[in-house]
Structure formats: C-alpha cells, structure tokens
Amino acid sequence: MKPRTLFEKVWDAHVVRRETADTPAVLYVDLHLVHEVTSPQAFEVLRERGLRVRRPDRALATMDHSTPTTPGAARFAIADAQAAAQLRQLEQNCQDFGIELHALGSEGQGIVHVIGPEMGVTQPGRTIVCGDSHTSTHGAFGALAFGIGTSEVAHVLATQCVLQRRPRTLEVRVDGRLRPGVTAKDLILAVIARIGVGGGSGHVIEFSGSAVRVLSMEERMTVCNMSIEAGARAGMIAPDDTTFEYLARTPRAPKEAEWERAVARWRQLPGDPGAAFDGSVRIDGEALEPMITYGTNPGMAVPVGAYVPDPAAVSDAAARAALEKALRYMDLRPGQPLLGQRVDVVFIGSCTNSRIEDLRGAAKVMRGRKVAEGVRVLVVPGSRRVKRDAEAEGLDRIFSEAGAEWREPGCSMCIAMNGDQLAPGQYAVSTSNRNFEGRQGKGGRTFLASPLTAAAAAVTGRIADARELLT
Amino acid sequence: MEPIRRIVSRTVVLPQRDVDTDQIIPARYLKVTRRGGLGEALFADWRYDKDGKPRSEFPLNDPKSKGAQVLVAGANFGCGSSREHAPWALRDYGFRAVVSSSIADIFRTNALKNGLVPVVVDAAVHDRLLATPGIEVTIDLDTRTLGADGIRASFPLDPFARHCLMNGVDELGYLLEQSKAISEYEEAACAP
Numbered sequence: 001m002k003p004r005t006l007f008e009k010v011w012d013a014h015v016v017r018r019e020t021a022d023t024p025a026v027l028y029v030d031l032h033l034v035h036e037v038t039s040p041q042a043f044e045v046l047r048e049r050g051l052r053v054r055r056p057d058r059a060l061a062t063m064d065h066s067t068p069t070t071p072g073a074a075r076f077a078i079a080d081a082q083a084a085a086q087l088r089q090l091e092q093n094c095q096d097f098g099i100e101l102h103a104l105g106s107e108g109q110g111i112v113h114v115i116g117p118e119m120g121v122t123q124p125g126r127t128i129v130c131g132d133s134h135t136s137t138h139g140a141f142g143a144l145a146f147g148i149g150t151s152e153v154a155h156v157l158a159t160q161c162v163l164q165r166r167p168r169t170l171e172v173r174v175d176g177r178l179r180p181g182v183t184a185k186d187l188i189l190a191v192i193a194r195i196g197v198g199g200g201s202g203h204v205i206e207f208s209g210s211a212v213r214v215l216s217m218e219e220r221m222t223v224c225n226m227s228i229e230a231g232a233r234a235g236m237i238a239p240d241d242t243t244f245e246y247l248a249r250t251p252r253a254p255k256e257a258e259w260e261r262a263v264a265r266w267r268q269l270p271g272d273p274g275a276a277f278d279g280s281v282r283i284d285g286e287a288l289e290p291m292i293t294y295g296t297n298p299g300m301a302v303p304v305g306a307y308v309p310d311p312a313a314v315s316d317a318a319a320r321a322a323l324e325k326a327l328r329y330m331d332l333r334p335g336q337p338l339l340g341q342r343v344d345v346v347f348i349g350s351c352t353n354s355r356i357e358d359l360r361g362a363a364k365v366m367r368g369r370k371v372a373e374g375v376r377v378l379v380v381p382g383s384r385r386v387k388r389d390a391e392a393e394g395l396d397r398i399f400s401e402a403g404a405e406w407r408e409p410g411c412s413m414c415i416a417m418n419g420d421q422l423a424p425g426q427y428a429v430s431t432s433n434r435n436f437e438g439r440q441g442k443g444g445r446t447f448l449a450s451p452l453t454a455a456a457a458a459v460t461g462r463i464a465d466a467r468e469l470l471t
Numbered sequence: 472m473e474p475i476r477r478i479v480s481r482t483v484v485l486p487q488r489d490v491d492t493d494q495i496i497p498a499r500y501l502k503v504t505r506r507g508g509l510g511e512a513l514f515a516d517w518r519y520d521k522d523g524k525p526r527s528e529f530p531l532n533d534p535k536s537k538g539a540q541v542l543v544a545g546a547n548f549g550c551g552s553s554r555e556h557a558p559w560a561l562r563d564y565g566f567r568a569v570v571s572s573s574i575a576d577i578f579r580t581n582a583l584k585n586g587l588v589p590v591v592v593d594a595a596v597h598d599r600l601l602a603t604p605g606i607e608v609t610i611d612l613d614t615r616t617l618g619a620d621g622i623r624a625s626f627p628l629d630p631f632a633r634h635c636l637m638n639g640v641d642e643l644g645y646l647l648e649q650s651k652a653i654s655e656y657e658e659a660a661c662a663p
Contacts, residue, residue: 016656017649022630026649028656038554040504045643054653066502082502089504133553133577149555149581150506151642159646161653165629197489198547198573231550233576297489297550318488318545325487415498424521436493436551438516 003272006238007169007204010144010269014127016161024163030126032156033112034061034099036090037417038131042153043093055160056098060121063087063104064111066417069380069407083418097157110383110409113137113351117221118385120250124239124266129156134351134433135234136227140220141247142239142269144204147228167233168278170203174211176286181467183361184219185353185431185450187211187283188226189291189301195281197299200232203279206271207237211285217246218357225352226433229298238270292338292463293435293448295326300435302338304453304465310334329437330445331425338463341447345428346377346404346458347440348451350414353431354382358451359390362431363398365455365469371403372461378405378420380412404458416441429457472586474639477611478567480540483530484604488545492578495549495557509556510563531564535605540567543600547571549578558582568610570617572597583632584642590617596624612637 004012011027019025039061046053053059066083078084087104094101102108108115113134116122124142129135131153138145152162172191178184192199205227207220215223220237227235244263247253254262289303300323302309308327311334314320327334332341348354348362359381371377379399381387387409390396396406413420414432422428422444431454435446449457452466459469500512518529525532542561548571549557558581561569568588579589590610592600599622600606608619612633617624628636635642 016652022634023645024629024631026646026652028653037501041506041555044505049643051647080502086502086504131553131555133551135553147553147577149553149577149584151555151581151584155643155646158643159649159653160657161646161649163631163642163646197550198575201547201573201576231547231575297491318486321486322488322545417498417501434491434493434551436491438497439493442497442499442516 003275005169005271005275005277006142006206006236006269007144008275010125010127011166013125019165024165026161027164028127029129029156029160029162030058031116031121031128032059033116033128033130033135034059034153035065035112035130035132036063036086037065038150039093039153040086040089041150042157043097045154046097046157051158053097053099053157058160059099059157060116061090061094061099062102062109062112062115063090065411065415067104067410068418069410069412069420071407080419107384110385111351111354111411113225114354114382114386117141117217118250118383120247120252123247123253124243125269129162133228134225136232137221137225137351139224139227139234139236140217141243142236142266144234144236146234168203170200170205170232170279170281171277172205172207172281172283173209174207174283174285175209176211176284177214178211178285178288181452181470182288182290183450183452184215184222186288186291187285188223189293189298189448190288191283192226192230192299193291193301194283195230197229197297198231200227200230203232204234204236205230205232206277207235209285212237213240216357217242218355221355222352226298229433239266290450290453290465290467292453293446294330294332294338295323296329296435296437298433298435298448300326301448304449304463305339308332308334308336308338339465341463342427343375343429343457343461343463344426345422346375346454347380347413347428347430347432348454349378349380349382349412350432351382351411352433353451354380354386356386356389358431359386359395362451362455363395365452365466366402366404366459367398369402369459371458375458375461377403377458378407378413380407381409383409402459413440415439429454429463472639472641475567475586475588475636476613477609478540478588479607479609480567481605481607482541482543482570482600483536483539484543484601485530486545486601489547489550490544491551492549492554492557493551496554496560501554501556506559508563509560510565513560513564530604538565540565541570541608541610542566542568543570545571545601546573548574550575553577555581555585558585558587562587570600583636586636588612588636590626592617592624592626596622
C-alpha cells in the first residue's frame with residue numbers, strides 16, 4: 001500500500017462514496033459542533049422539508065458568539081433583542097431536534113472550539129465540522145476539522161455527511177526550539193506572514209517538525225486554529241503521547257479497555273514514512289521572534305521589534321495598494337517602529353488564545369504590575385471550565401488586582417457581536433485571530449499578538465517586548 | 472433554486488485584494504435567524520459613512536453600477552469566516568456572479584449553494600476586467616466561459632456544482648439520496 005499522510009488516513013476512513021469526475025466525495029462527519037449564529041437557517045431548512053436530524057448524538061451545541069461576558073449577567077438578560085432571539089432560537093432548535101446544548105449560564109458553556117477539546121469529544125482520527133471557520137482548531141488532535149457554511153450545516157444535520165472534493169496537502173515543518181518568550185501564536189503568525197493569507201488555499205496543512213512536537217495541546221490548538229488565516233481548509237498535527245495525556249484527563253474520552261483500544265488505533269494515524277505532500281514549507285523555529293501584525297489581515301505581521309513596512313518597497317501593484325490601504329486604516333507611518341505604539345484596549349481571549357495556558361502566560365507578565373493608565377484590559381476565558389480552573393489557581397486575582405476586567409466566557413471582542421467592542425479609532429492588542437477592518441468594532445484597529453505580548457501592552461500601555469518584562 | 476445558464480450583465484469593480492467576509496457583511500448583521508434581506512448590509516462599512524449615508528466614492532454607489540449583476544474583485548475574494556451571510560448578502564443585493572483571480576475556499580463553496588457563480592480567471596483576463604469597470608460580460612455555464620469585448624476566457628467549475636446550478640438542483644437532495652450508503656457506512660462502524 002502507498003504510504004499515506006495523516007490527512008489521507010483520516011479522509012480515507014470517512015469516505016461513504018468515493019469522488020468521481022462528476023460527483024464529489026460523500027464524507028462522513030463524526031462530530032458536528034453547533035452555535036447560535038450559523039445554525040438557525042439550517043434548522044429552518046429541516047423544518048421546511050420535514051426532515052429530522054439524522055444523528056443528534058453526533059451533534060453538540062453551545063452559545064458563544066453573541067453572548068454577553070459581563071460579570072454576573074443574568075441568563076438572557078441581553079440588551080440586544082436580536083441576539084437574545086437568536087439564542088432562544090438555538091435553545092428551541094436543540095430541544096425540538098434532540099441536540100445536547102450547553103446554554104448560556106450552564107456549566108459546560110464556552111467557545112465551541114474550547115469546550116469540544118476540554119470535554120474530550122475532539123479525538124484523533126475524527127472528522128469534525130462546525131459552521132465556523134476556526135473549526136480548524138480541532139486538528140491539533142489529529143482530527144480532520146474544518147469550517148462549513150450554513151447550507152452544509154443543514155446537510156450534516158440531515159445526513160451526517162458533507163460533499164467534498166479532496167483537498168491537497170501542505171506540510172509546514174518547523175524545526176529547532178522556540179526561544180523563551182516565543183509562543184505558538186508567534187509561530188503561526190510567522191507561518192501566515194511567510195505563505196500569505198491565501199497561501200494555504202485548497203490545502204490541508206500538516207504541521208510537523210521538532211518545534212511542533214514539543215508544543216502542548218493548548219499551543220497546538222493555537223497553531224491549528226489560525227490555519228484558516230492562511231486560507232487552508234484545515235490544519236492538523238499528528239497525535240502523540242502529549243495528545244493522549246491530555247485526552248486521558250477529559251470526561252468523555254474512552255475509558256479503560258476502550259481507552260487502550262482507542263490509543264492503539266490513534267497510534268496508527270501519523271503519516272507513514274515516505275508519505276508525500278503536495279507542497280512543503282520549512283521554517284526555522286529557533287529564528288522566530290515574538291510577532292505582531294501591523295495591517296488589516298493576519299499575514300501582515302512582523303517581529304515585534306521591526307518597523308512598519310514601506311509600500312514604496314513593494315513591487316507588486318495590488319500588494320502595494322493593499323498595504324497602503326491597510327496603513328491608512330491603521331493610521332501608521334511606513335518605517336515607524338511598532339515598539340512604543342500607544343494602545344487603548346487589550347483583549348486576551350478568543351478560540352485562539354483563551355485556554356488555561358494562555359491565561360497563565362498573561363498572568364506571568366501581569367503579576368504584581370498595574371494596567372497602564374487609560375488602558376482597558378479584558379480577560380475573557382474560553383469556557384466556564386477554563387474560568388473555574390483559572391480561579392482555582394488565583395489567576396483571576398492577578399488580573400483583577402492589576403486592574404483588568406475578568407469576564408464571563410464567550411467569543412467577546414474577537415468578533416464584537418456581543419457589545420464587547422472597540423470604539424472607532426481605538427488601538428487594541430488582541431490575542432484573537434483576525435485584524436480585519438472593523439472586526440473588533442467599527443473603525444477599531446487591531447494588532448494581533450500572543451498573550452505575553454498582549455499582557456506586556458496591558459501594563460505598559462504600548463506595544464512592548466514581553467521578554468523584557470519576564471526577566 | 473432557479474436554474475442558471477447564462478448571465479449577461481455589466482460589471483462593478485472592487486479592485487482590492489483579500490476582501491474578507493467581515494467587509495462583505497460585518498458581524499453585527501449576523502444576529503438574524505432568516506437568510507433574506509441582507510443586501511442592505513452588503514459592504515456596509517465601506518458603502519455607508521458614519522451617518523449611514525452612501526459614500527459616493529464606493530463603486531457600488533456609483534449610479535452607473537445600478538443593476539449590475541457581476542462583481543469583479545481583487546484576488547483572494549471572500550477570505551476569513553465561514554459565514555454564508557456573505558453570499559446571501561451578495562445575492563440579495565442582486566449579484567449573480569463574482570469574478571476574481573482567486574476565491575477563498577469556504578466562500579466559494581457557500582456561493583455555489585446560493586446561485587452565486589464563482590468565476591476564477593487568469594491574471595491577464597483579471598487585470599483587463601479590473602481595468603474596465605462597467606464592461607458588459609457574458610458568463611456561460613454550459614461552455615464555462617466568460618466573454619466580453621475582446622475577452623474570451625474559460626473558467627473552472629466543478630461538474631457537480633455546474634449541474635446543480637444549471638438545473639436548479641440543491642445538493643441536499645443528492646445527499647438525501649445517499650441514505651442507504653450512509654446507513655451501510657454507519658453499520659460497518661469504522662467511524663472511530
């Protein structure tokens with residue numbers, strides 16, 4: 001048999017009908033994650049056609065995108081009537097179609113890409129979809145996980161399958177060891193800066209190499225989460241002992257004899273020696289620096305100590321125009337240093353960086369320090385579970401004593417649908433995944449960075465190199 | 472869905488590359504439970520000023536753009552989120568095709584499911600279309616060609632998607648017909 005990559009093994013195991021020249025493959029979905037924003041119209045299709053949910057046991061829903069994160073907010077006491085109606089609709093849909101829901105206020109609630117892994121339903125070798133592009137996060141476990149649109153949400157609800165053409169594969173190999181103060185977020189920002197926001201288009205990325213092997217599960221999730229920001233269909237990392245140790249602690253992972261069988265199966269998933277990728281990129285992990293974005297897409301990123309690029313130095317006309325437009329929006333001058341740039345808001349959260357390790361990192365920088373005057377700092381844990389764990393360690397007190405807001409879980413200022421948002425013209429250092437125009441609030445300006453860099457900005461009021469605060 | 476065979480229309484040109492779905496429809500418009508009526512929100516932050524008045528310099532607000540059904544956009548159109556609200560908004564506004572030199576994966580998939588034809592052309596044709604806003608183009612699904620004054624370009628279109636578009640068939644119907652194969656797969660229980 002031809003040597004196969006991790007992706008090929010997972011794909012092959014889920015093909016219900018092979019693709020032909022005329023028809024795409026019918027691919028089986030093991031786990032369907034559902035949230036309030038991209039599902040209502042899908043359930044509407046089911047009702048219109050009189051269809052049931054084929055496998056409600058393979059669906060799992062939560063509320064995250066438009067939920068308030070205000071401390072102590074009563075359930076559904078939401079000022080925004082439209083958001084409240086959408087949340088109620090999800091509750092109704094889950095009730096009518098028999099889907100497990102972790103609603104606002106319940107103990108299992110949180111960002112969909114945080115709760116799946118922490119519950120242990122995100123497992124190696126599974127196919128996982130969700131009406132959300134950051135579904136790529138789950139690839140950290142060696143699952144094939146990708147975002148789908150609402151029409152496809154209806155497809156999966158009704159048939160447990162999606163129609164797919166087989167994507168190509170791209171290996172991103174990072175060797176060497178990340179230096180202290182350089183995080184998984186910096187690694188993935190460097191990858192996107194290198195291959196571009198369309199560089200992974202049509203491909204599933206597999207991250208490999210010694211720098212990736214030593215990453216924790218939280219760090220691997222950060223890396224795979226932002227695969228979509230390079231335009232990739234999915235990101236994957238081969239499962240190993242780190243994966244199994246994480247899963248062993250989760251409530252819904254297989255138990256006892258079933259666990260042993262599962263681990264034996266999962267050990268077969270890593271790519272075979274000699275398996276070929278359609279493309280390959282190599283990155284020296286040792287050379288990576290803390291990264292920060294300066295523009296309006298995640299590919300516009302440089303080391304934190306670098307300068308804002310000059311459009312005059314860009315030869316391609318479309319790229320030059322894009323850079324000029326981005327700098328106009330960001331109100332930054334070519335050649336200005338990023339270090340020292342004033343900041344109004346710091347957001348620590350999102351499906352990219354809201355897990356316990358992310359909060360520990362931010363707390364390490366903020367411990368015993370105060371939030372700089374005039375800066376608003378929001379720390380938004382990814383789930384109720386992360387919130388409880390952080391509070392048990394006393395991280396909440398470190399943030400609160402520094403003067404940061406310790407909030408309830410949700411997507412919050414990453415997508416700014418819930419009232420947590422920037423005012424026009426404000427600058428934010430954000431641990432989220434998108435610095436698109438207006439993403440964090442109309443007219444708001446985003447610098448994407450790691451939790452360490454964000455925490456450094458919180459206490460200095462400026463873009464800073466966190467390594468100088470960690471010594 | 473209404474079958475689509477040919478689209479004949481003038482173009483509107485949005486030359487920026489990497490237009491993301493947050494620009495196509497900002498997230499604050501996603502709190503809806505229906506798919507209709509989103510055309511008003513299309514490109515909202517580029518189209519309207521802070522008082523909600525149309526910005527005259529934005530291409531969609533040019534009186535000459537009125538009624539145009541083909542959007543010509545810069546490379547990597549539709550990158551970012553999976554929100555199907557993006558093609559819903561484009562369709563509701565009146566667009567029936569998007570032409571670019573590359574179109575992001577999830578957006579393209581979503582567009583195909585909503586009668587919005589994604590047309591990817593080579594860089595030379597793309598440059599000419601970008602340089603001639605308002606030109607009349609003919610997009611023919613049968614021959615998979617885009618024609619205009621002095622331009623004739625073929626574009627890739629998945630045969631299955633093309634069949635669905637040209638016959639007004641939706642993919643859910645096809646998937647529901649696979650029920651027996653899906654049951655057999657489930658029974659074989661190879662899904663971990």
